[in-house]
Structure formats: C-alpha cells, structure tokens
Amino acid sequence: MKLNAPHHVAIICSDYPVSKRFYTEILGLEIIAETFRAERQSYKLDLKVGDHFQIELFSFPNPPARVSGPEACGLRHLAFHVDNLESVISRLSGYGVATEPIRIDEVTGKRFTFFADPDQLPLELYER
Structure with missing residues (x-):
C-alpha cells in the first residue's frame, strides 16, 4: 500500500457565513465549489490550499462544540x-x-x- 499526499481536511463550523468569510476573505483561500445539501440543511464549501490540498468546510445545524483545551485525543x-x-x-x-x-x-x-x-x-x- 502506498499513500500519496493528503487530499483534504474537513472542518465543521458553527456559523457558516462567519467561517466562510474567515477562510476566504481573511485567509484568502480560493473557493473551488459551494454546495447546499437541502436534505442535511448543510453547506459544503471546497477551498483550495496551495496546488494539491483542500479544506472542506461543512455547516450542520447545532454541531457540538470542539474540545480544544485541555488538549484532547485526535x-x-x-x-x-x-x-x-x-x-x-x-x-x-x-x-x-x-x-x-x-x-x-x-x-x-x-x-x-x-x-x-x-x-x-x-x-x-x-x-x-
């Protein structure tokens, strides 16, 4: 088995417009595609990072908060x-x-x- 380079990282956000602005306007990442998935009430925003990597930014209704500190597994x-x-x-x-x-x-x-x-x-x- 051979793994090549990473393809993407998926991030779930709590406020889609705020996170979309952060990743596109502040960090300057290019939008590849934006999809609204009505059955999930969820957006999926594909963002280009460099030439070979992507961030998938997802929104879901009421996602649980991320544990950031103290540092958790994962x-x-x-x-x-x-x-x-x-x-x-x-x-x-x-x-x-x-x-x-x-x-x-x-x-x-x-x-x-x-x-x-x-x-x-x-x-x-x-x-x-």
Missing part, C-alpha cells in the same frame, strides 16, 4: 506553510485575528505561531 491542529511569518501575522492582525508570540521549533529551527478560527480550531503558521 487531530490537534492544522498547519500552513508561509513564506513570511510577519506579513501573514500583520494581515491577520488587520482583521482583528490574534496570534500567539512567535516560537522557534527546537528540532528544525523554523519559526511558527498559532491562531484560531471562529470556532477556536487551532491553526498554525509555519515559516518555510
């Missing part, structure tokens, strides 16, 4: 490569999105920081 966070950490932090700050102080990865020596989406999903910026 997917911990989603990380994005960026070319210039300060420029992305500045853009986020302009939209009122707070980031943690920049840290250094003790293994790679690379700089990174964390911030959160509207549902407090931890997101990481990792400088190339």
Whole structure:
C-alpha cells in the first residue's frame, strides 16, 4: 500500500457565513465549489490550499462544540506553510485575528505561531 499526499481536511463550523468569510476573505483561500445539501440543511464549501490540498468546510445545524483545551485525543491542529511569518501575522492582525508570540521549533529551527478560527480550531503558521 502506498499513500500519496493528503487530499483534504474537513472542518465543521458553527456559523457558516462567519467561517466562510474567515477562510476566504481573511485567509484568502480560493473557493473551488459551494454546495447546499437541502436534505442535511448543510453547506459544503471546497477551498483550495496551495496546488494539491483542500479544506472542506461543512455547516450542520447545532454541531457540538470542539474540545480544544485541555488538549484532547485526535487531530490537534492544522498547519500552513508561509513564506513570511510577519506579513501573514500583520494581515491577520488587520482583521482583528490574534496570534500567539512567535516560537522557534527546537528540532528544525523554523519559526511558527498559532491562531484560531471562529470556532477556536487551532491553526498554525509555519515559516518555510
């Protein structure tokens, strides 16, 4: 068996218009497709991340809250490569999105920081 690169990550949001704006306008992700699934009262928004990856943003009526802290088992966070950490932090700050102080990865020596989406999903910026 051979696994290739990851294809997508699925994210369920609590407020679709707020999360759609966050991921498209603030993070600048391109919309591939947007589908309303009437039988589920749910939107599915496919977003392009780089050349080979996607985020599937779902809305469902009354989803349970995500456990973020203390850290729980399962997917911990989603990380994005960026070319210039300060420029992305500045853009986020302009939209009122707070980031943690920049840290250094003790293994790679690379700089990174964390911030959160509207549902407090931890997101990481990792400088190339």
